[in-house]
Amino acid sequence: MSSIQRPQRGLTGVAYTSRDGVRAGIDFYSRAGKEEKWLVKASFYIGVTSAVLWYVLILYWGSIGFSSEEIGYMEAVGTAAGLLTYLIGGYLADKLGRRLLFLAGLIATAIGLVIFVGERSFAPFVVAYTFTNIGGSLAWPCLTALMADKTSPADMKYFFSVQGFVNQMGTTLATFFGIFMPALLRDSYGTELVAGYGYVFLVTVVCSFVPIMYVLRVTEKNAKPEKLTVHFDRKMQKMLAVYAVQNGLFGVGAAFVIPWFPLIFEKGMDANLYDVSLMITLSNIVLAVGWLVVPKFAEIRGSVVLVAVAQIASVVPFVLIPFTNSLIIVALLYTVRNFLMIVPVPVLNAYLVNVVSREIRASFLSLSQLAWMAGFAPAVALAGHIWNDNYSKTEPFFYASALYIVATLIFWAYFKNITDPGDARNNSQTK
Numbered sequence: 001m002s003s004i005q006r007p008q009r010g011l012t013g014v015a016y017t018s019r020d021g022v023r024a025g026i027d028f029y030s031r032a033g034k035e036e037k038w039l040v041k042a043s044f045y046i047g048v049t050s051a052v053l054w055y056v057l058i059l060y061w062g063s064i065g066f067s068s069e070e071i072g073y074m075e076a077v078g079t080a081a082g083l084l085t086y087l088i089g090g091y092l093a094d095k096l097g098r099r100l101l102f103l104a105g106l107i108a109t110a111i112g113l114v115i116f117v118g119e120r121s122f123a124p125f126v127v128a129y130t131f132t133n134i135g136g137s138l139a140w141p142c143l144t145a146l147m148a149d150k151t152s153p154a155d156m157k158y159f160f161s162v163q164g165f166v167n168q169m170g171t172t173l174a175t176f177f178g179i180f181m182p183a184l185l186r187d188s189y190g191t192e193l194v195a196g197y198g199y200v201f202l203v204t205v206v207c208s209f210v211p212i213m214y215v216l217r218v219t220e221k222n223a224k225p226e227k228l229t230v231h232f233d234r235k236m237q238k239m240l241a242v243y244a245v246q247n248g249l250f251g252v253g254a255a256f257v258i259p260w261f262p263l264i265f266e267k268g269m270d271a272n273l274y275d276v277s278l279m280i281t282l283s284n285i286v287l288a289v290g291w292l293v294v295p296k297f298a299e300i301r302g303s304v305v306l307v308a309v310a311q312i313a314s315v316v317p318f319v320l321i322p323f324t325n326s327l328i329i330v331a332l333l334y335t336v337r338n339f340l341m342i343v344p345v346p347v348l349n350a351y352l353v354n355v356v357s358r359e360i361r362a363s364f365l366s367l368s369q370l371a372w373m374a375g376f377a378p379a380v381a382l383a384g385h386i387w388n389d390n391y392s393k394t395e396p397f398f399y400a401s402a403l404y405i406v407a408t409l410i411f412w413a414y415f416k417n418i419t420d421p422g423d424a425r426n427n428s429q430t431k
Helices: 010-031 034-064 068-096 098-116 122-149 153-189 193-215 234-268 273-301 303-313 315-323 327-342 345-355 358-387 395-415
Strands: none
Touching (some): 034 193, 068 358, 122 153, 153 345, 234 358, 234 395, 303 395
C-alpha cells in the first residue's frame, strides 16, 4: 500500500520521520516469519557476549594489573586470529552453508568464554580471546548473509534495524551489569573486583549457548554449486577493493581509542566504575533507539548520504572528549559520537547486501571485515605503547579522527553513484 509523505522541516520533520521509522520497524517485526524472529532473538544473546568481550573485558584486564602494552598485545593476537578466519570463513560459508559456519562460530565463542573463566594469566587469556575472535569472525558474516536471504530488498533496512536494536539491548544490559555488578559486589560485600568480573564471565558462558539453540532451528535455502569467481566480476572486485581500503582505515583509527574508552574514563578522567557503567549504558540506550529510527532517514536521503554525513559529523564530539573536564559533558559527547558513527551501521549492512550479488555476500562481508581487522590488529598493539599507561593523552584522538575522515571520504566518493535497490525513491511502492 502506497503512502504520501508530506515533507517536514526542522525538528518537526525529524520527529515525524523518527516516529515513522519506529512504526515501520515494529510493523516489520509483527509480520516477520518465525525464522526471522529466531535470528533476531539470537542476536540479543550475541549482543551480551559481544559486550562482555569488548568494554567489560578490558576493564577486567585492567583490574588484574595488565599494562597497556600487554592489553594491546592480547587484543592484537586475538584480532589477528579473527583476521585469518575471515580469509576463509566467508568463502566456506558461501560454499558449505551460512548456517553451518554460523553454528561453528557460536561454538568457538562459547569455548573461548569457558577458558576465560579459568586461570587469570596472559597465555590462557590469549588462547581464550583467540577462540572468541575466531567465533565472531565466523558468525557475523553468516548472520548478515542469512538475514539477507530472509527478506526483500525494500524491507532489508527494517530487518537490520530491528536486529540491531535487539542486539544493542543485549549489549546495553551486559555492559551495565558487567561493569556495575563487580563494583557493587566489591563495595557491598568485600568481593575482590577481579572475582566480580569472573562471575560476569560465568554468566556470559551460559548466555553464549542460547543463540545456538535458535540457529539450530533456522533453515537455509540450498544454493546450486557454482564457481564464486563468476560473481566476483570486475565490478564486484573494484567495489570490494574500495570498501576494504576504507574499512581498513576505520580499523586503524578505532584501534587508537575505541577499545580503550573504559580505561580512559576510569584512569584518565578519574571516573568510578559506576560512572563508567552509566556513561556507556546511556550511549547504548540511545544507540538502540536510533537503530529503529534511522532507516526512514535513509529512505528519504539515501543510504550512502546518511552514512557519510553521520560519520563525518561524529568526529566533532569525538575529538572534544579529551579536552572536556566534566564527566556529564564527556558522557554526552561520547553518546553523540557513538550515535552518529554507529547508528547508520544497520543501514550500511543492508545497503551492502542489496548491492552485492547474493552468491558472494558472506565472502564480500568477510573480506571487507578482514580489512578492518588487518588495520586494527597492528594498530591496537601500537596504541598500547602510545598510551603507555597514561590514559589522559589527547594525541590518539587526533590520529583516529584523521583516519575516520579519510575513510569516509573514500566511501562517499565511490559509493555515491551506486544506488540501493531498497531505498524508497528507487522503488515504485513505499511500504
